[in-house]
Amino acid sequence: MSLSVFRCGVRPFRFLLMHISLITMAVTVAPATEYHNNKSLGKNLKFLAKQRSDLVRVDSIARSIDKRKVWMAEVGKGTEQDRKTRPAMLVVAGIEGNDLIGCSVAVSWIKHLIEQYETDTRITTLLEMTTIYVIPRLNPDAAEYFFSRPKFETSSSDKPVDNDHDGLIDEDGPEDLNGDGLITWMRIEDQEGEYILDPTDNRLLIKADPLKSEVGAWRYLTEGIDNDHDELWNEDGPGGVNFNRNFPYNFEFFAPDAGVHQVSEAETRALADFIVEQPNIGIVLTYGAADNLLKTPKGAPSPGRRKPMTAINKDDLGYYRTMGALYRKSLGLSKELEGTSYPGTFSDWMYFHRGRLSLAAKPWDPAIAVELSKTDEKKKKMTQDEIKEDIEKIEAASENEQAEDKKEKSSECELEKGNKDIDTDSKDDVDKRNEKERREIKWFDKYAPQAFVKWQTIEHPDFPNQRVEVGGYCPFALTNAPIGMIEQIAAKHADFLTALALRLPRIGIRNVENRHLGQSVYEVKIQVENTGFLPTSLTHGQTTREVYPTRLIIELDDEFFLSGTRITNLPVIRGSGGMVQARYIIRASRREKIHFKVVSMLAGQVKGTIEPSDAK
């Protein structure tokens, strides 16, 4: 009621306000200096589409559980038919609902592309010969909690799920006990607890290790009360399904956040259908928790036809390694970091079932931040020449990784040795258990101290007469960069994404030769090349049969072929100048132009002509 009164009073000004905001938007669109809720995201995308309607189109591919639109932006010059048949790349972000930085990075890349169009020739060519699809936020409902009060981090959707299998749905969610507008953590001094305080930094907790005679003294839970009195805290909160666990490859049935079956959600289904309808997508990049760029994934030989793959086909692994090195270089990382995939991720589905080069990474996380700050500090101490040398070293290192990979077995042995070393270390009282967390909290102390809420004692109804503290990392702090850093991070990612899109496969016609054999008989040789970087199909693209063979179609009736056929399926053409040749014997009359076209699923289409002549 009060709201409507308020709105009435404000109405005369709204028109004016809109104008002001439009004017400001015209100056700076989609500022990468903050995170956006779904409405604002849609507004920004639509503005870009309006600004460059020749380059950007925006559409909604689905409605979320809470009726929010799932946006898709398509970037590229040309007719719809052109854009559908060109080599294409897809960027997906916000598939894990707590990822907002991925969304910002993706949107600011679009902005970068249209700004640089007709300025940077690389980008001009790219947008004229490539289609770029961006789905910046597949899970808008979870992202919205970033802007809600209390602020609450979840990677899952708002789909009601009985997480604790007690026949009641969403009956025990978290509560903001200390009223700071944030759902953080709570620790309870309790003999039943499994944790102890980290002796070097008592803000952190470590799991007590009975082998070290450590006795647990703290419970460590998310902030809230036991609403359903089952002695479990916040075990059945609102939601949900993590969309990045809901895809068919390696789907984990009955896992708490996987969904009732593969592709069970409206949002994931829309993405799957989108993929099926856009067969020209050759590269996919997914921002989220899953990774194969910070760390090169494992490879294995094909287990044989009709058997599921459990690792990247070793023949495709080189492309993953190269792209990983490119990613790390773009971010400024000098070494591989930890990274892994999860069951049912979208990126794994796109490789293992759909046969596309499918990359995945966290756009930012504290480990990356810690690593980068180390490099930064090192650089400050270095002279310009030394920096150059250092970059060369990084490049050399990434090239060497290939060689290292071959020695994988031996390095694994070393790793085991390494573990033993840790054990011996611990005997020497150097406790490495919380090392990563300690380094990260130091980074936050220095660059974003507001990310950690100081532990604060409260009264808790479930733990009367016990010491209960609320605090710890803020929601979203460990998954999304501090606001002030977004722009800088986005710029690095834009470089990477552009470099990636430039590596799509691309077919061309190198040469058409014909030789007169006598009368009306000609020998024709057509050389088809791949001027791109990736092959026209990965090895696994052939195994899955989801990447169709490249076809050479000659517009000539069957009866004129003395050898060869109207439609020829070409073998895979590798990138960086790979070539295949098709040879025909045909009957034709001189000066009659014969048209042909080459149709590739991932590498585009080209047309050519055969001009029979008497020249030998």
Add this chain to the structure above:
Amino acid sequence: MKRKTKFRTCIGILLFSYLVLALSGTGHAKDVSRKPRAGNPAKHSFPALGISAERKVQVAWNRFYDHVGLGAILARLHKAFPDLTKLYSIGKSSQGRDIWCLEITARNIGDPDRKPGMYIDGNIHGNEVQTGETVAYTAWYLCHQYGRLEKVTALLNDRVFYLLPTINPDGRDSWLHRGGFARSGLEPTDNDRDGLADEDDCEDLNGDGFITMMRKKDPQGRFKLHPDYPEYLMVRARADETGEYSRLGWEGIDNDGDGRINEDSRGGYDMNRNWAYDWQPNYIQYGAKDYPFSQPETRAVAEFLLAHTNIAAAQSYHNSGGMILRSPGREGGEMKSQDDRVLRLIAERGEKTLPFYRSMIIWKDLYTALGSELDWLYGGRGILSFTNELWTSKNLYKTPSSPSDEEQAEFIEYVLMGDGIIPWQEYDHPTYGRIEIGGRKKEWGRVPPSFLLEEELHRNMAFTLYHADMMPLLKISQVKIEKLTKDLFKIWVTIENQRLIPTRTAQDVAHHISSPDIVSIQGDDLQVLSSGQVTNRFFKRVQAVKRRPERVELDTINGMGAVRVQFVVEGKGKFTVTVDSAKGGSLKKSQLLP
């Protein structure tokens, strides 16, 4: 002795009357004007065992019906039996046909949505048509027998049936109206990977109304006519012998000019490989399509099953082979031994009800099938389910082994009077030149002939009704109150499951698929101090619940078993015990504290 004379007298009377009748017949033979009245023979008919005389809805069960026909049967049943039925569409097929469901239960008794549910579908493979009639027959039978047969009445009072005659209406109509390849659904699919979908289907080249086979007289051919049954059979020439014919596959041409014939027919996938459990992509499991439940038909069924948590058993009819199939579809696939035992016991009844049918495990006794409906029903949802493969050629001569090709040809010749075969006709084919078109009709092989069809429908239904009868049937058989002190009571509630299937299968319990069974107690002047499941009724061992004593969660109530729950309460007056079981139904019993 006395009985013998009586028998003789009877015979005598019969013989005499026959003679009289015969004589009177010949006596009037020349009177051609006298004929019986052409009245309605149905009014003078007497039911054979199996179905009541009163038939509110007349259906001939010796033929096949297309999607509209099956819909009409359901609609008439719904109109004739409004107190028993509810008719609705659960979704639409690729081509926009409704997937009809007729829900049958005694709607005025209990809550239809809370009764243990039996789900029955048919025809997921478009060409397996008699499955549709089997489901429609079940609907027709249940409606007509309610109130007449005690067994059927009890079934509809206590259970609810969800009957979906065809979940692939596009494929069904495609097979009935056209023939050729029709196992698939009809979403255009690019089978030959050339960027075009469904562009090279088979066709009726000679316009005789049938899509049959092509063959060519060919000196290099490796086949020849069967010496004894040349119209019916071709046999392979001996390795050292010249042949007469080449076989050229289904009737059709190279529509897309790619040098292949009928390589991208309409549809081209297998909806029974599109289910979520143990799903693998097309390159591993042919027909799987792009992702689980990608098809509107399978999706609609999955959503229907997910929404109806009361469904405790399911049957998905297929043809053919005479099998009662159960999961798993692959070696090492999901099947808990307790659940397998129950399925095996039910299937044993089926082997008796269905002559020549065998109880089988899919992967072991048939073949590996990934992503089948059955595996999702059991593995994904914990529902005990069967697939009957309807019809076996053993039924042609009622012999325990399958008749030979020659015996089958004889059946066509002497029993079907030649129906079942299209004589070979010459035709000029654009690629092959002069060929012959003809051979078996699509109705020969996987579906029974008219006079065996009704038997097939009834026997399969009878087995599935037994399956339905084995769904959990709960009863609060005892509420025993023991006074401990003034106002303090120990109440023991005994809940029996009077049928074979547990309320929650082992698979269900292991993965928390459905909600636990909950036994609770309420009363105005009642406070529950403690509660728990009785683990040993003789030694009175009780596993007390930690919190919320007014409700006790049970994993399952085993088939032909009972559980006991103890409540320790303080108070007086009336109290009510409620049993809330997703698949066993909802029960209440009220009593007074002494």
